[in-house]
Amino acid sequence: MQLIQKYEEEMALVRGWAGWMGVALLAVALLGAPWLLRGYQLYIANIIGIKIIVAIGLNLLVGYTGQISLGHVGFVAIGAYAATHFVTALERAAFFQWLGGPFWVALLVGGASAAVFGVLVGLPALRLEGPYLSIVTLGFGLAVQQILINWPAVSGGRIGLFVPTPRIGPWWLDTDRSLYFLVWTSVVLLSLVAFNLTRSHVGRAFVALRDSDIAAEVTGVNLRYYKTLAFAVSAFYAGFGGALEAYVIQYLEPTMFNLYESIYYLAMVVVGGLGTIPGSMFGATLLSLLQFGLSRAQEYLPVVYGAVVILVMAIEPLGLYGRWLKIKLWSKTWPL
Numbered sequence: 001m002q003l004i005q006k007y008e009e010e011m012a013l014v015r016g017w018a019g020w021m022g023v024a025l026l027a028v029a030l031l032g033a034p035w036l037l038r039g040y041q042l043y044i045a046n047i048i049g050i051k052i053i054v055a056i057g058l059n060l061l062v063g064y065t066g067q068i069s070l071g072h073v074g075f076v077a078i079g080a081y082a083a084t085h086f087v088t089a090l091e092r093a094a095f096f097q098w099l100g101g102p103f104w105v106a107l108l109v110g111g112a113s114a115a116v117f118g119v120l121v122g123l124p125a126l127r128l129e130g131p132y133l134s135i136v137t138l139g140f141g142l143a144v145q146q147i148l149i150n151w152p153a154v155s156g157g158r159i160g161l162f163v164p165t166p167r168i169g170p171w172w173l174d175t176d177r178s179l180y181f182l183v184w185t186s187v188v189l190l191s192l193v194a195f196n197l198t199r200s201h202v203g204r205a206f207v208a209l210r211d212s213d214i215a216a217e218v219t220g221v222n223l224r225y226y227k228t229l230a231f232a233v234s235a236f237y238a239g240f241g242g243a244l245e246a247y248v249i250q251y252l253e254p255t256m257f258n259l260y261e262s263i264y265y266l267a268m269v270v271v272g273g274l275g276t277i278p279g280s281m282f283g284a285t286l287l288s289l290l291q292f293g294l295s296r297a298q299e300y301l302p303v304v305y306g307a308v309v310i311l312v313m314a315i316e317p318l319g320l321y322g323r324w325l326k327i328k329l330w331s332k333t334w335p336l
Contacts, residue, residue, distance in 0.1 A: 030184055030188075033045060033180070034177045034180045034181065039176065042176035042177055042180055043176045043248070044288070044289075044292050045180060045183075045184075046176060046179055046180055046183045046248045047245075047248065047288060047292075048284065048285055048288045048289070049180075049183040049184050049186070049187045049244075050183060050241045050244050050245045050248065051241075051265075051268065051284040051285075051287075051288045052187055052191075052280060052281050052284040052285070053186065053187055053190055053237055053240060053241040053244070054072070054076060054237060054238050054241040054242075054265055054284075055265060055268040055269055055272065055280040055281070055283060055284040056190065056191060056194050056237055056277055056280040056281075057072075057194075057233065057234040057235070057236065057237020057238050057241070058072050058234055058237075058238070058265050058266065058268075058269050058280075059269045059272075059274065059275070059276070059277065059279065059280045060194060060197070060198070060206070060230060060233055060234050060237070061230050061231060061233075061234035062266070062269055062274065063210075063269060063273075063274035063275035063276065063279075064198060064203065064206040064207055064210060064230070064275055065206045065207075065209045065210050065226070065227065065230040066209065066210035066211075067125055067129070067133060067227065067230060067231070068130070068133055068134045068137065068266075069134075069137040069231075069234070069262075069266070070134050070137050070138040070141065070259075070262050070263070070266065071121075071137040071138050071139065071140040071141025071142065071144070071262055072137070072141065072234075072238055072262050072265050072266070073141050073144075073145075073238075073257045073258065073259075073261040073262040073265065074117070074140050074141040074143070074144035074145070074257070074262075075114040075117060075118060075234075075235040075238035075239050075242070076114075076238045076239065076241060076242035076245070076257060076261070077144050077145070077148060077242060077254075077256075077257035078110075078113055078114045078117055078144065078239055078242065079110035079111055079113060079114040079238060079239025079240060079241065079242030079243045080110065080239075080242035080243055080245055080246040080252055080257075081148070081154060081155065081161070081242075081246075081252060082106075082109055082110045082113035082114070082239070082243070083106040083107060083109055083110030083113075083239075083242070083243035083246055083247075084106075084161060084163050084164075084243075084246050084252060085154070086102065086105070086106045086109045086110075087102050087103055087106040087163075087164055087166075088164055090102045090105075103164075103166030103167070103173075103247065104166075106243060107186075107240055107243045107244065108240075109243075110239045110240060110242055110243030110246075111236040111237070111239040111240035111243065112236065112239070113239055114235040114236060114238055114239025114240075114242065115232045115233070115235045115236040115239065116232075117140075117235060118231040118232040118233075118234060118235025118236065119228055119231060119232050119235075121136070121137060121140050121231055121235070122227060122228040122230070122231030122232065123228065124136050125227045125228070125231060126223065126224055126227055126228075129213075138259075138262075141257075141259065141262050142259065144257065145254055145255075145257055145258060145259075148254035148257070149254045149255075155252070155253070155254045156252070156253070160251055160252060160253040161251070161252040161253070162250065162251055163246045163247060163249070163250045163251060163252060165250065166182070166247050173247070176248075179247065179248055182244070182247070183244055183248065186240070186244060190237060190240065191277060191281075194237075194277050195277055197233070198277065202226070202229070205221045205226045206226060206230055207275075208221050209221065209223065209226055209227065209230075210275075260302065263302075263305075264287060264291070264305060267283070267287060267305050267308070267309050268280065268283035268284045268286075268287050268288075269283060270283070270309055270312070270313070270319065271283040271286060271287060271308060271309055271312045271319055271320060272284065272286075272319050272320050272321055273318055273319025273320060273321035273322050274318075274319065276319070276321045276322075278321050278324075279319050279320060279321035279322075282319070282320040282321055282324070283319065283320060286308075286320065287305065287308070290304060290305070290308070
């Protein structure tokens, strides 16, 4: 087993030849997927990428800071509608047309809009925790959906809202393959940001908050700042994912953002592994595949999700990523 002798080695995201080989294989798989997958399979891959982004953001909040959110789909909805209205309003502006359309700006606007609401929702977190905070976030998610349902000027009402097709210069991103590169480039970049965030002083402050508010405050951690920051960062990821989802589906309707979606996101984090970025990826991939696999039996989906969560927690409380770490440790120590 290779020993870590330097601080730089401990902080490295990838260590050893095996780690770099794994990164190379993953890169080949991501680059080769759009040429191997076809039609609906590419669409599923795009949706999985979006779920991964939202799950990573939620894990930063739940897994790293210990703050429960049962209304995370509200942030996804805000990001989707903010990006759609922004790109619709500016799609004819000459300046943005010269840049190839405002879709990439709209992604940031969607994330920033959700982050603003994340700060507003995070303010009660300064005095609430546990089930009380869960009720607040649950009320926020339900409120966002009801506002969209009863505000046709924003949501499009029963007809819904059609999303303009994004483009880069003369190239239109109107196929699942072209959107694949947009989605998964975003997944890679935001994953790297999340990895580095959790390994910085901000990530250590998040973990200190999760373990003990009082102990963290005694050691100099600003509870007000870091709790609010956690909600803002998590909401940004959700809003960014919502904006991407609007481009992939090209249609928005308020009932898409319901309570079940929030529960599904939380289940992804729990199944994958709380407090781990790779766990978010594992959980989002597994439960998204289950969702598509049971597309003809949607009424059984909540039951299946609940059974999966119970099974994983009974067998492996650390989630899928925890089991993967145990397998890696076993492979390094075998046959000793």
